[in-house]
Amino acid sequence: MQQLKQAAESNVNTPRITSPKALEDYRASLASKYGHDVPTVIICCGTGCRPSNAVEVAELLEKGLAEADFQGKIVPHVKATGCHGFCSRGPIVELEPQGIFYQKVKPKDVPEIIEKTIKGGELIKHLQYKDASKKVFTHTNEIPFYAKQSRLVLKNIGKINPFDIDDAIATGTYGALAKALSSMTPGQIIEEVKTSFIKGRGGAGFPTGIKWESCASQIGNRYIICNADEGDPGAFMDRSLLEGDPHRILEGMAIAAKAIGSNRGYIYVRLEYPLAIQTLTQAIQQAEAMGLLGDNIMGTGFNFKVSLSMGAGAFVCGESSALMSSLEGKVGRPRPKYIRSVEKGFRDSPSNLNNVETYANIPDIILKGGEWYKSIGTKESTGTKVFSLTGNVHNIGLVEVPMGVPLREIIFDIGGGVPKKRAFKAVQTGGPSGGCIPAQHLDIPVSFESLDQVGSIMGSGGMIVMDENICMVEVARYFTHFLVEESCGQCTPCREGLIRMEEILERITHGEGREEDPDTLEEIGKFVTNFSLCGLGTSAANPVLSTIRHFREEYETHIRHKKCPAGVCKPLYSLKIDEEKCVGCGICKKRCPVNAITGDKKKPHVLEIEKCIKCMECHKNCDFAAVIVL
Amino acid sequence: MKTLKIKIDGKEVTAKPDQTILELATENGIYIPTLCHSPALEPAAMCRLCMVELYEGRRKKFVTACNFPLRRDVEIKTDTPDIRQGRKLIIELLMARCADSPLLQGLAKEYGANVQRFSDLKDDCVMCGLCARVCEKVGGKTLTLSGRGVEIHVNTAFSEASEFCIGCGSCVQICPVNSIVMEDVAGERILKIHGREAARVKLVHCEMCNKHFGPVIDLTKVMSKFDKGAIPPSNANICPDCARIKLAKRIAGRYYDTI
Ligand SMILES: Cc1cc2nc3c(=O)[nH]c(=O)nc-3n(C[C@H](O)[C@H](O)[C@H](O)COP(=O)(O)O)c2cc1C
Ligand code: SF4
Ligand code: FES
Ligand code: FES
Numbered sequence: 001m002q003q004l005k006q007a008a009e010s011n012v013n014t015p016r017i018t019s020p021k022a023l024e025d026y027r028a029s030l031a032s033k034y035g036h037d038v039p040t041v042i043i044c045c046g047t048g049c050r051p052s053n054a055v056e057v058a059e060l061l062e063k064g065l066a067e068a069d070f071q072g073k074i075v076p077h078v079k080a081t082g083c084h085g086f087c088s089r090g091p092i093v094e095l096e097p098q099g100i101f102y103q104k105v106k107p108k109d110v111p112e113i114i115e116k117t118i119k120g121g122e123l124i125k126h127l128q129y130k131d132a133s134k135k136v137f138t139h140t141n142e143i144p145f146y147a148k149q150s151r152l153v154l155k156n157i158g159k160i161n162p163f164d165i166d167d168a169i170a171t172g173t174y175g176a177l178a179k180a181l182s183s184m185t186p187g188q189i190i191e192e193v194k195t196s197f198i199k200g201r202g203g204a205g206f207p208t209g210i211k212w213e214s215c216a217s218q219i220g221n222r223y224i225i226c227n228a229d230e231g232d233p234g235a236f237m238d239r240s241l242l243e244g245d246p247h248r249i250l251e252g253m254a255i256a257a258k259a260i261g262s263n264r265g266y267i268y269v270r271l272e273y274p275l276a277i278q279t280l281t282q283a284i285q286q287a288e289a290m291g292l293l294g295d296n297i298m299g300t301g302f303n304f305k306v307s308l309s310m311g312a313g314a315f316v317c318g319e320s321s322a323l324m325s326s327l328e329g330k331v332g333r334p335r336p337k338y339i340r341s342v343e344k345g346f347r348d349s350p351s352n353l354n355n356v357e358t359y360a361n362i363p364d365i366i367l368k369g370g371e372w373y374k375s376i377g378t379k380e381s382t383g384t385k386v387f388s389l390t391g392n393v394h395n396i397g398l399v400e401v402p403m404g405v406p407l408r409e410i411i412f413d414i415g416g417g418v419p420k421k422r423a424f425k426a427v428q429t430g431g432p433s434g435g436c437i438p439a440q441h442l443d444i445p446v447s448f449e450s451l452d453q454v455g456s457i458m459g460s461g462g463m464i465v466m467d468e469n470i471c472m473v474e475v476a477r478y479f480t481h482f483l484v485e486e487s488c489g490q491c492t493p494c495r496e497g498l499i500r501m502e503e504i505l506e507r508i509t510h511g512e513g514r515e516e517d518p519d520t521l522e523e524i525g526k527f528v529t530n531f532s533l534c535g536l537g538t539s540a541a542n543p544v545l546s547t548i549r550h551f552r553e554e555y556e557t558h559i560r561h562k563k564c565p566a567g568v569c570k571p572l573y574s575l576k577i578d579e580e581k582c583v584g585c586g587i588c589k590k591r592c593p594v595n596a597i598t599g600d601k602k603k604p605h606v607l608e609i610e611k612c613i614k615c616m617e618c619h620k621n622c623d624f625a626a627v628i629v630l
Numbered sequence: 631m632k633t634l635k636i637k638i639d640g641k642e643v644t645a646k647p648d649q650t651i652l653e654l655a656t657e658n659g660i661y662i663p664t665l666c667h668s669p670a671l672e673p674a675a676m677c678r679l680c681m682v683e684l685y686e687g688r689r690k691k692f693v694t695a696c697n698f699p700l701r702r703d704v705e706i707k708t709d710t711p712d713i714r715q716g717r718k719l720i721i722e723l724l725m726a727r728c729a730d731s732p733l734l735q736g737l738a739k740e741y742g743a744n745v746q747r748f749s750d751l752k753d754d755c756v757m758c759g760l761c762a763r764v765c766e767k768v769g770g771k772t773l774t775l776s777g778r779g780v781e782i783h784v785n786t787a788f789s790e791a792s793e794f795c796i797g798c799g800s801c802v803q804i805c806p807v808n809s810i811v812m813e814d815v816a817g818e819r820i821l822k823i824h825g826r827e828a829a830r831v832k833l834v835h836c837e838m839c840n841k842h843f844g845p846v847i848d849l850t851k852v853m854s855k856f857d858k859g860a861i862p863p864s865n866a867n868i869c870p871d872c873a874r875i876k877l878a879k880r881i882a883g884r885y886y887d888t889i
Contacts, residue, residue, distance in 0.1 A: 338697065339699070486778075487779040489780060490775075
């Protein structure tokens, strides 16, 4: 924390940028401090790494380096960054310029890193990354998790100190804004964004250029709003952008403001993101102090002021019209209006709402051109997309790939596949109202269109991998329950329809399913999709409809045979130890909390089903797959 | 003014820009069922019963007639199998809340709804929100929708009896399932929602006939909205019937007094 604050203070003396040219001069002057070849020790202090003492590691590194004797050699400086995306391996330390990657670094490892690697140039084996086959990797860019990604939006995250505007400027940030303000008309900016054909990253996938164009054509005070509500449980694409590279988002918003003709912007960020609120608050202050936001930006006469607004965290508040109500201080309920918010949104004025990642894509589109952007991805879905990869997969983390990459590549090459030699069953994409995609569709390219075709959605980029031990009926029940809790309750289909769907799913998972239940679920599901008022309702049936579509036999097994083949719905299965497979290692016996397993060492064990409470400890921990679900 | 060419249930008609589908249908004698709509209020589009199909080129959309503003030449179908099926489900779902409502029973018959399809939720409200909206409109500041999701319900602030009720009875009038009750008892008007007291308003005691009549209202505030002398203040404590008698006597008195 200490050094984060220092960075903040060091910016007090930064100059006011009075012209686009002055920005370039200032950027050039920063090279000696921030250039790629400057020896730096990078430590991830993202939200994922903080709980594992990342900040303490950073402080110890700083102290240790200050005290160590470098005999005249350059002392590397320490830099705390946002999330490196590979949170399951955190805290992560990287040594630049060599690009050495250390994982799971603990405070006690710091002296060794300083002595051996930094001073001695020697690698520390136990801190290096090894893949599932125990192969060791030295450099970040060789690790398959990183090697197969195209990090464009995320390129600065993990490289820059998010509290230090100079670090961002040194990498080129605000250069696109300078270009937009000095050499482009609003019409040209919009044209460039239209050419790029970028579609909104918040879920609906509406073409951003068209949205900007229609907002720009309205009369009246216009507003630029950034949707940083990120309500999907488990998703952290936007959080990591806000925490790791806040200036990129501010730059994107300012370019939008110029294009649309607005001088007022709001970022609606959830209260559960305290670090993002800190980085943003500081970023706005620094950018205003330097004349990169606020009045007379870079001396061009253009004004754009940005404020933060904190949301209380209801999922539905991420919906555009609910967000605008909430921003106005009213109850965050979707509005029953067919008038689009580009026409009449926040305070009944024309408002352009985009997602965090959408804005973060804008600077590169302006700098490198819409044609360049369009050359990445597929014809209909251009550019890259950030996914948060979680669930039963080796490498959990944030992944950025070009649109059009097959799901298989994300899950197996980047993600490293399913752990414990289990079989892949499905991948759930698109957040709580997304769908489940089975193995036979693993080769579809990820894009808005192809995910839609298999009954799922892109959503904001959630991706949960599920192995053979996940029950699809239970998955549907789980997400439906989430949506029942999050529905605003205004409209009949969503409010009443979802509780009836949950009721039916409950009874199926309890072994009381009826033959007609899958059809009834489909009937109500289609109705909720077609008849609901807002996007929450119209997508809420996806988990149910997609699992029935791809895993209907699993529903039928639950209903007809009263069996849960995955071993999840407790009343619907029983456990047994396979005598042939059991080697008598005794792990299961030790793990069982109710002593339901007996047996002598090296002899097949026996499970007494009457005592068993189906906690699955034995099943999860058996290395020989000898505990079987019946 | 520019007019729009709309085809609705096969009929070619013209519409004014920004006119809603429901207004156009009504104008042309086409019936679309509604539950949460009142021409006196802003549409809330909550019940979804007025859903229709809208065709523009090859695209088909489901839109609610009560609040969809017409802006382009489109085709509308108000009674397709999908629409009927959806309305049937809405009625079936709402029947589980308010099985006793004659209005829903009528609709159930019309759409062939299975009135006992879903288990009884033991409620007395269809969540159309009309009462809360009308209350806000008249300035009553008493009824609102509180809670989220399945928990959403009509309520007063903090579930306490409201001090702001003006006893106008608009909510009672507008409720499609008659679940709001207003009773005048012993000089007070009591408003009840979900069987619970939501407000209590003192009634004015008529100086002439001794009966209670309308609620006590802040007369000075009302009077301030009119020109001086428009309402004779002397009538404030007299019920409308007695006021008429009084006036009649006054007029008559002019003759008889002079005789
Ligand atoms: C229930 C619901 C929740 C949503 N949550 C978010 C969210 O957390 N973040 C977001 O950017 N968009 C969210 N959206 C999508 C927004 O309504 C909107 O489409 C988006 O912010 C527009 O920006 P874009 O065009 O850049 O994607 C949500 C939509 C719905 C229906
Ligand atoms: S669909 Fe659900 S969340 Fe959206 S308005 Fe209707 S009840 Fe509210
Ligand atoms: S927070 Fe450190 S890698 Fe994600
Ligand atoms: S009448 Fe239109 S939604 Fe209720």
